[in-house]
Each structure stands twice: as structure tokens, then as C-alpha cells.
Amino acid sequence: MAFWKPSTCMNAKKKHIHMNTLKKDLTMQQEQFAFDFYNLCFPEFANNVHSIESALPELYPAQQSDVEKAEKRFETGKGILFTNGTGTGKTFVGLGIAKRFVNQNKKQILIVVPTDKKAKDWIAEGTHLNLSIRQLEGINDIQSGIVVTTYANYYQNERLERHHFDLVLYDECHYLLQNANGNETKALEKHKRVAKLPSSFHKLYDSQIRKACSDYDVEDDCYILNKEQYKKQYEQQLKAYIEQTKVVFLSASPFAYHKSILLGDGCLWEIYEKSDAHANDKFYGYNDPDAYEQFFMEHFGYRMRYNKLTVPDSAVNIGLMERNFFERYSEKGIISGRQIEVEKDYSREFVIVDSEIGQRIDEGKELFSSEEFRENYPTLSQFVHRKFNYNYTSQLLECIKAKAVINRIKQHLELNRKVVIFHNYNHSLPSHPFAFEVKELLTKQDEKDRYTYSLEEEIQRFEHEYSELVNLDLSDLVNPRDTIRKAFPNMQEFNGTVSKKKRSDYVEAFNNPHSNMDILMVQTKAGKEGISLHDKIGNKQRVLITLGLPTAPTDAIQIEGRIYRIGLESNAIYEYITLQTHFERHAFAEKIATRSRTAENLAMGEKARNLEIVFKEGYQNADDSRPHLTQGTGGKEADYAYETISEFEKAKTYYFGTGKKTSRNKSREGNDYFATPEPLGLKMVEWLNLEAGQKALEPSAGHGAIARFFPENTDNHFIEPSYTLSSKLAINVKGDVKVQNFEELSIWNKYDGIAMNPPFGASGKLAMEHIEKAVSHLSYSPESKVIAILPNGAAMQKRLDKYLSDSETRVHIAHEILLPSVVFERAGTQVFTKIIVLENNHSMNASNVIDLTGINDINEFFDEIEHLSIS
Structure with missing residues (x-):
């Protein structure tokens, strides 16, 4: 390699030597030397998109653009957050950033991931960029170079905080902090020291001064004198300490709650973790907000009452402020988010399945809302909603849908498709909907208020007067997993009851075009992240059937991302199964209409609101059409339309999306009901x-x-x-x-x-x-x-x-x-x-x-x- 001397730069420039030319047929050691040479000869391109394209030809253009964003951010800041949607290849974005660090001879890199499987994925995919990544083997293991470890090992491994890292990458960074109150977790505490945040420097600096003063008779006086003596150097040393380590956060939904944003403190924004050493020395009076309180007041409309930070007033449009928070930090280059862009299309359909049991249950539920029932059963009508809480209703719905969807799965298989079935509960087998027990309806306080006797009397009377409901035969309803397995013996499962080894084997078998395993049943919590089930060959189109209700759009998008990812070779089909009963609608509304949209708003900005509308409209415009060969198209265009059209145009879409009323389909709505356009x-x-x-x-x-x-x-x-x-x-x-x-x-x-x-x-x-x-x-x-x-x-x-x-x-x-x-x-x-x-x-x-x-x-x-x- 001796012929590569600085004196040859002029010749290289004259010949316009491209980085890919330098990389051709080089070993990893030679490749590093080539990058050093290229950066020396072409400093004007060292940190721009042209250099990135040359250095990372393995990445897609959008991923290369993300790497460029990270490098621009690192010029002035410590960290960046990518909220890219599922399937966009966040892993390769992280690997691309890591490769650029290695090329700058910054080779001490730590990657933190949720599971062992994800660690293995990073190791395997790193080879595509010629990166050698090793997984830490235990809580006492530490190695030089690029290492990957799980969050569980991360917070227990004390040796990590004594090792210098040029770059720390957090995959699924929400694992750092997931509680609503923003209480510090062990992982977040470790992050402060490993990523070199200001608070860890303060502790180190103070301990160094105290150590220097340990020989003095009056240690406190010495401490004060030395602290004053070093104050001028402090800011400079603090800045150098902070800049040693850069941080990349990766998650499609990093903030479940407002106070989860503390995981970005010191890297994305400054709340407690301030680069100004004396910023936290101010004294705050009564109802005078400190930096933490001021941050939440400014960004989310919180207020000070009785010297405490209080939730926003009802007049505050919290959703708008959350979306503005994303947009504001996106403009600053601190947050970057995008949805997947691939050539192939998808369809998102809400499919109605018929269920006689579902209709019978609906009739009984409708009875509870009638004025006559409230008059005849004043106590039971007051407490019956406790039986039909969201979890109970969701489990009941999954049992009903699993039975009703079997024929549809068979139809997809006949069209030479592979089917992924998502469900929420491993053990869904709820009690009979019209079998009431006093203990499940009353709290201890209700019992003290002497509701027990009247409720017992009304339950007995209900069982007599509505025996057809109480005796409704539901023996056919069993756990959805058992229902699907009985119909399809070759089906396999991916959930917490299955070992990690078997789960990995089942995913591999499902993706094998020559296997006879065409159905994989996935439990949402276990499989919404980290597994790829998309068609990489183009011979077997994928269908994703969801039995649960899509009440959280970001979760639904993550689930959809299992079969719609970079490298997809056929159009994807999403089917959300619905009974369109009124008790199902109420369950859907309870979550999607009333739950906080914080996670979506903070991860996607204005796109989040449109996504919620898409799912609401899809649910309300469900149909019962059979599977067909033209499925898998139209989804990209439909979702894009909601992002671009005006509110008035959306209103027109709602209007024309509702079927015209006739004398036949108006009966249940009432003859004197004429909906406003x-x-x-x-x-x-x-x-x-x-x-x-x-x-x-x-x-x-x-x-x-x-x-x-x-x-x-x-x-x-x-x-x-x-x-x-x-x-x-x-x-x-x-x-x-x-x-x-x-x-x-x-x-x-x-x-x-x-x-x-x-x-x-x-x-x-x-x-x-x-x-x-x-x-x-x-x-x-x-x-x-x-x-x-x-x-x-x-x-x-x-x-x-x-x-x-x-x-x-x-x-x-x-x-x-x-x-x-x-x-x-x-x-x-x-x-x-x-x-x-x-x-x-x-x-x-x-x-x-x-x-x-x-x-x-x-x-x-x-x-x-x-x-x-x-x-």
C-alpha cells in the first residue's frame, strides 16, 4: 500500500477516482486505508451524500439519506432519533452510521438490542457491510471493536461504563424508559454513564477534586477552593467529555407517554442533562417552574398548580402539541421519521365474517342499553358493564372470529398464498357472556354500600326471564390457537409459550418456499417486532390476518411490517377480521376514540392523525368480499390520499364512502333519521x-x-x-x-x-x-x-x-x-x-x-x- 501517498492526491483528482474503484477487491484492512486516503484527498466530500453513496452502496437511497442526516446532526449535537416505520430497514441505517464511524477510525461501537435474536440479526446483517460484530457473552464481558448486547445485559454489565465508546446505538430505544411517570430505569441510569451525559461528568469531576483534596486537613475548604480554581476549565472539559460519544436512537414508537421523552435528555434535548455546568444551580420559588417543568409546559401545555406540574387543561389541544413536537424537532434534524417505500403495493381490508353466535350476543348486549331494562333491572344495569370490559370483550371476539375465519384461510391457501395470523391473547377462553356473578360485578365498596342483595335478586330474575340468553350454547367456542390448529394441523405458533429456538425454526420454515408450512400464528406481543415474514422470492403472496382490533395504529403498522418490508417481491394483503356487531364497535371505539394518541403523534407528527382516520374509516366501511387474485393493490394510493387532501376533501370522502340508504337498510337506524352530509x-x-x-x-x-x-x-x-x-x-x-x-x-x-x-x-x-x-x-x-x-x-x-x-x-x-x-x-x-x-x-x-x-x-x-x- 506504499504507493498511496499524499503526493498522489493530485493524480487521483485528475483521474476522478471513485470510492467504489478504491474498494474493489480490497481486504477489510486495505479498505480502511482506502477510506483514509480518499478522505485525505477529497475532504470536501468526506461528510456529504456523495461520499456516503460511495461508502455505502449496499444501502438504499433513503437509508443513505438517513446516514447523511445523522452526520449533519453530529456536527452540532450529540444524538439523533430515527422513528422510521417498520420494514424500512432501521438496522441497516444503524449499520451504515457505524460503518462511517469505522471508516473514520472510530471503532469502539456498542449496539443495544431487546433480544438475543435481534443481536444475531445485527451480527448477520453487519457482514453485508463488512462489519465484524461480536455479542457480549455475559455481565462481565467487554471487548474492543463493535459489540452488541441485550438491554438485560446492558444495565447489569458494570464494565461497559468503564469502556470508551465512540458510538452507542439503541435498537427499539423505548426499552430504556417505558413507564408513564418517567421514573428512571436501571437501563437509563446506565445510559447516562456509557453515553457520557453531563450528569456523569459532574460526578466524575467532583470526585476528582475531592480526591485531590484528600491530603488536606480541612477537605471541604479545599474542595471549594479547587472547584473555583478549575471552574474556567470545567466548561471546556465538559464539552470534550460529552462529544466523545455519539448516540443513535431507533424506534418506530419511542415515546408511549409524555415523560418517556426523558430517554432523550442530554442527547436530543436538554432538560436535566445540560451542557452548561451551572444551568441547574438556579433557585426556584413557589409555582416557578424548573427546567423540567418548563419543558413540559412549553411543549405539551402542562401547568403549575400548588407548586406541582399538572396535566394540561381540557382547553389544550394535546394531540396538536404532540404532533408539533415531532415536527419541530424534525425540522431541527434531531428526529427523523419516514414510512416504508418499496415498489410493491398492499391492500388493507376490513373483512366481515358471519357469526350467528356473535349476532345472538349482540342482541343480548343491546337489551342492556334499553330504557325498559334499566327500569326493570336498576342494579344489574348499573354494574353489567364491568363484565363486558375491554379485555373480556376482546378475548370473546377473538374466539368468535377464529372459528368464523377458517373458510377464508382455506380460500387463501387455494390461491397459493402463505397466511400469517396475529392474535392478542395466548389463553382466550372467557366465561359465558350472560352468566353473571356478584363477585365479578361488585367492588368491596359496592358491597359495603349494600348492593349485594339487590344484585343477587336481579341476577336470579334475569336468569329466569332471559333463559334463552343464559342457556346460549357456546361450547363450540374454544381458544383461538386450538381452533386454528384443529383446522390446520401443519400450523405453527410464535408466542411466549414456544422456546426461542423453535420460534426461530418456525420462522425459517414459514419463509422456506419448499416447506409445507403455510400458516404461522403469531401472538402480538411476541411477534410485532423483530421478525421478517415477507415474500422474498415472489412465488407465494403473503396474507396477514389480524383477529384483534387495530386500536393502536402504530402497533398495527408494526404488525403489517412483518410482511411488508424492503426486499418484498409480491404485493402484501392485510385483512382485519370484523363481526360488525355493535358490541365490537363499542370495544373498538373505547380504545381508538378515547385512548391517548401520544405514541403515534410523537413518532409520526401530522401523519399520525391521518393514520387514525384511515383505520377508523376502514373499519366502518368493511365488506364481506371473498379472497381474489387482484388483492394487494390500492393501499399506497389510499393512505397517501389522506396525507395530502384537505379537511373538506376528507369530509367528502366520508360522505361518498357511506352507502346510499334505502328502505331496506334504514330500518335499524330509525325512519326519522337522515344523516347530515x-x-x-x-x-x-x-x-x-x-x-x-x-x-x-x-x-x-x-x-x-x-x-x-x-x-x-x-x-x-x-x-x-x-x-x-x-x-x-x-x-x-x-x-x-x-x-x-x-x-x-x-x-x-x-x-x-x-x-x-x-x-x-x-x-x-x-x-x-x-x-x-x-x-x-x-x-x-x-x-x-x-x-x-x-x-x-x-x-x-x-x-x-x-x-x-x-x-x-x-x-x-x-x-x-x-x-x-x-x-x-x-x-x-x-x-x-x-x-x-x-x-x-x-x-x-x-x-x-x-x-x-x-x-x-x-x-x-x-x-x-x-x-x-x-x-
Whole structure:
């Protein structure tokens, strides 16, 4: 290698020698020398994308771009977080960054992973980049070079913190901190020392000074003098200490809770871990936030009360702030996230399967919501929901679906496909849904309150009066694993009850195109990360069937990523199995509509909201079509559409995605129910002009065509008497849903804004009664208003005029919008309607009338109202 001298740089430049030319047919040692030579001759390219492309030809362009982002970040910062979606090849991004460090002669690299299997994956994939990676064998093992270890070994291995690392890579970095309170874990404590965070330097520095003072008679005085003496050097030494080690965090969903962001403290942002040595010396007064408290106040809307950090007020749009947090740090180059981009397509389908048992259970569940049942069984109706909690309902659903999906699996196999089945529970065998026991329904406090006797009496009476429910034969329902195995004996499983060796063998057999193993059943917790089941050859298309409800979109995307990954050679098929029963909808709504979206928002920013909508809409537009050869397309285009179109365009999509109502399919929704077109619902909420923290109501909310557009930062309340419609409503809205009649709502409930499409009744009689009641619920704020859709006819106008002429009526019509007959055509009627806006009587101006009755086409109507303002 002696002929490579600095004097030859000029010749290299003249000949435009490419890095790939230098690398050709070189040993690893020669390759390192080639990189040293290239960086010496071409310093202008040492840290840019051209150099990265040459150095890492094994990586895809998007992965090379990620490596470039990391290097730009390391010029000014200590760490970077990649939240790339499952299947994007985060491992190769990490390996690419490691290779660049090695090429700069920074060869001390630590990789921390969740499992032994992941460690082996990193070792195997490292060979593609000519990287030699060794796994630490125990808690006393430490080696030079590139090493990989599990989180379990990481926090126990004391020798790691005494070893210098140029780079630390955390795969699935959420393992560092997963508790809601942000309490420090052993792994996070170890991270502070291994990754050389400021707090570990403070301790080292103080101990060095004290050691220097140990020979003095008055050690404390010496400590103070020496600390002052070294203060000028301190900042410089601290900076050098911090910059010794760079950190890469990898996880598709790193932050399950707000306080999980502490895992990035000192690397991604500064909270406690500050590079300014004296930043934490400030004294804070009462209700004066420290740096930690200020960080959460600024980024997530927390507040100080009684000298403590308190959760955000209801007026704070937490979801928006979470998404803004991602976008803000993404712009700074501290967080980087992208979804998988491969040539092949996918389809995401929600498939309805028929189940007579499911329908029978649904009928029984509907009984519990009836007014008659509440009157006859006041105690049982009060506590019956404790039987049907989310876990119980989910397990029951999985048992039912596993039996109902068998024929569909057979149809996929006949089309020469391999099938992956995801389920949530290893031991799903819940008790009979209509067999009630006092102990499972009552708490100790309830027993003290003497509910036991009345509940026992009502259970006995229920068993007698509804014996057909109590005696419903469910002997056919068994654990989903047993159900699938009985139907497909060659099926194998991937879950916590199976040894690691067998799990690895089953994955290998499933991926083998010549094996007779075409079905793998995977338990979500065990298999949503770290296994690849995609078609690498192109001869057997993969189908991923999910029995559980996709209530957490990021988890669903991780699961989908098992068969949709880089290197895919055929289109992927995702099928979410659904019964479309009302009790299933309520279970789905309980989680997807009410659970915190923190994990999604902090990992994906604005894309997270769109993903939630995609899953909600998919669930509500499920169908029962059979498996077919053209499956596996359209998913990329559909998901992209939700990312790019406006809110008004989304509203139009909801409208046209709902089937047209006929006399046959309207029966269960009620003859006097005509759903508002979603674009009009969006505009009605816009015209309400609600402000953060205000109380809002929609009575008779239907399936949520208006309610779904209520802001996240208002106190929202929805009333719907129909059990059928309320299950759909709960999925679409954010707020409190009550299954009751509007007439039952206490007059003491007051609201700043009410939007409504009431039932009309004969000649508008029922509509007028609802208007009068709605006005009685208005707050006394001068800005409070009711916006309502009413029939546009003489009888209705007569009732309205009479009501408004009453001297005690405190509202007047501020605006009227006369609607064309096409508005409710899709809902099954061509009645002429109008919108009225009722405002408090503080201003008696004449009403503003907008006439749209001449429009004959629904699309023309939508175009007309899209930018219509009534202010």
C-alpha cells in the first residue's frame, strides 16, 4: 500500500477516482486505508451524500439519506432519533452510521438490542457491510471493536461504563424508559454513564477534586477552593467529555407517554442533562417552574398548580402539541421519521365474517342499553358493564372470529398464498357472556354500600326471564390457537409459550418456499417486532390476518411490517377480521376514540392523525368480499390520499364512502333519521366558531356526521338514543357519548355551542321541541349559539315564528341558509331543508339569508359551501 501517498492526491483528482474503484477487491484492512486516503484527498466530500453513496452502496437511497442526516446532526449535537416505520430497514441505517464511524477510525461501537435474536440479526446483517460484530457473552464481558448486547445485559454489565465508546446505538430505544411517570430505569441510569451525559461528568469531576483534596486537613475548604480554581476549565472539559460519544436512537414508537421523552435528555434535548455546568444551580420559588417543568409546559401545555406540574387543561389541544413536537424537532434534524417505500403495493381490508353466535350476543348486549331494562333491572344495569370490559370483550371476539375465519384461510391457501395470523391473547377462553356473578360485578365498596342483595335478586330474575340468553350454547367456542390448529394441523405458533429456538425454526420454515408450512400464528406481543415474514422470492403472496382490533395504529403498522418490508417481491394483503356487531364497535371505539394518541403523534407528527382516520374509516366501511387474485393493490394510493387532501376533501370522502340508504337498510337506524352530509357537518361546526375550553353539544348525534368535526380542545358531549348508531358515533368522535333520549338530559347542563340535525316529526313538531330544549341548554355567554337543520316549509316556519315572538325567548335568528333538495338525497329523502343560527338576543339585527335552493347536484353544493362564511 506504499504507493498511496499524499503526493498522489493530485493524480487521483485528475483521474476522478471513485470510492467504489478504491474498494474493489480490497481486504477489510486495505479498505480502511482506502477510506483514509480518499478522505485525505477529497475532504470536501468526506461528510456529504456523495461520499456516503460511495461508502455505502449496499444501502438504499433513503437509508443513505438517513446516514447523511445523522452526520449533519453530529456536527452540532450529540444524538439523533430515527422513528422510521417498520420494514424500512432501521438496522441497516444503524449499520451504515457505524460503518462511517469505522471508516473514520472510530471503532469502539456498542449496539443495544431487546433480544438475543435481534443481536444475531445485527451480527448477520453487519457482514453485508463488512462489519465484524461480536455479542457480549455475559455481565462481565467487554471487548474492543463493535459489540452488541441485550438491554438485560446492558444495565447489569458494570464494565461497559468503564469502556470508551465512540458510538452507542439503541435498537427499539423505548426499552430504556417505558413507564408513564418517567421514573428512571436501571437501563437509563446506565445510559447516562456509557453515553457520557453531563450528569456523569459532574460526578466524575467532583470526585476528582475531592480526591485531590484528600491530603488536606480541612477537605471541604479545599474542595471549594479547587472547584473555583478549575471552574474556567470545567466548561471546556465538559464539552470534550460529552462529544466523545455519539448516540443513535431507533424506534418506530419511542415515546408511549409524555415523560418517556426523558430517554432523550442530554442527547436530543436538554432538560436535566445540560451542557452548561451551572444551568441547574438556579433557585426556584413557589409555582416557578424548573427546567423540567418548563419543558413540559412549553411543549405539551402542562401547568403549575400548588407548586406541582399538572396535566394540561381540557382547553389544550394535546394531540396538536404532540404532533408539533415531532415536527419541530424534525425540522431541527434531531428526529427523523419516514414510512416504508418499496415498489410493491398492499391492500388493507376490513373483512366481515358471519357469526350467528356473535349476532345472538349482540342482541343480548343491546337489551342492556334499553330504557325498559334499566327500569326493570336498576342494579344489574348499573354494574353489567364491568363484565363486558375491554379485555373480556376482546378475548370473546377473538374466539368468535377464529372459528368464523377458517373458510377464508382455506380460500387463501387455494390461491397459493402463505397466511400469517396475529392474535392478542395466548389463553382466550372467557366465561359465558350472560352468566353473571356478584363477585365479578361488585367492588368491596359496592358491597359495603349494600348492593349485594339487590344484585343477587336481579341476577336470579334475569336468569329466569332471559333463559334463552343464559342457556346460549357456546361450547363450540374454544381458544383461538386450538381452533386454528384443529383446522390446520401443519400450523405453527410464535408466542411466549414456544422456546426461542423453535420460534426461530418456525420462522425459517414459514419463509422456506419448499416447506409445507403455510400458516404461522403469531401472538402480538411476541411477534410485532423483530421478525421478517415477507415474500422474498415472489412465488407465494403473503396474507396477514389480524383477529384483534387495530386500536393502536402504530402497533398495527408494526404488525403489517412483518410482511411488508424492503426486499418484498409480491404485493402484501392485510385483512382485519370484523363481526360488525355493535358490541365490537363499542370495544373498538373505547380504545381508538378515547385512548391517548401520544405514541403515534410523537413518532409520526401530522401523519399520525391521518393514520387514525384511515383505520377508523376502514373499519366502518368493511365488506364481506371473498379472497381474489387482484388483492394487494390500492393501499399506497389510499393512505397517501389522506396525507395530502384537505379537511373538506376528507369530509367528502366520508360522505361518498357511506352507502346510499334505502328502505331496506334504514330500518335499524330509525325512519326519522337522515344523516347530515359530512361536508355540511364540517361547515356547521366551523360556523359555531367554538373556542378552546368551551362546552359543546350535539343531541341526536346519529353516527357522527357533525360530531366528528368538533375540535379536540373543546369539552364535547354527544347524545344518541339508538344503540345501533351510538356504536358508530363512539368511533368517530372525541368526547362523552351518552346513549339516551335528548329529552332526558338535565336542564342544568349548559353549553356554549350546540349543533344539531334533530328528528323532524310531523310538520316539524318534534324538530321544534328539540330546538326549544336546545336553547334552554345554552350558556348565558353572549357568544353562545345553536345551529340547526330544520325542514323548510310553512308548518315549520309557523312554529318557529311563534316561538321567536314570545317575549321570554332569549334568542333570535342571526343567519339562515336555505338548502337544496339534493342535500339529503343519499340519506333517502329529497325534502327541502334549511340551516338556522340562533344567537343570544344581545343583538337584534335582521337575519342574514343565503339561498342555495337552486342547486341540483350534490358536488355543486359542496363546491358552493366549501369556502362559505356566515360571519
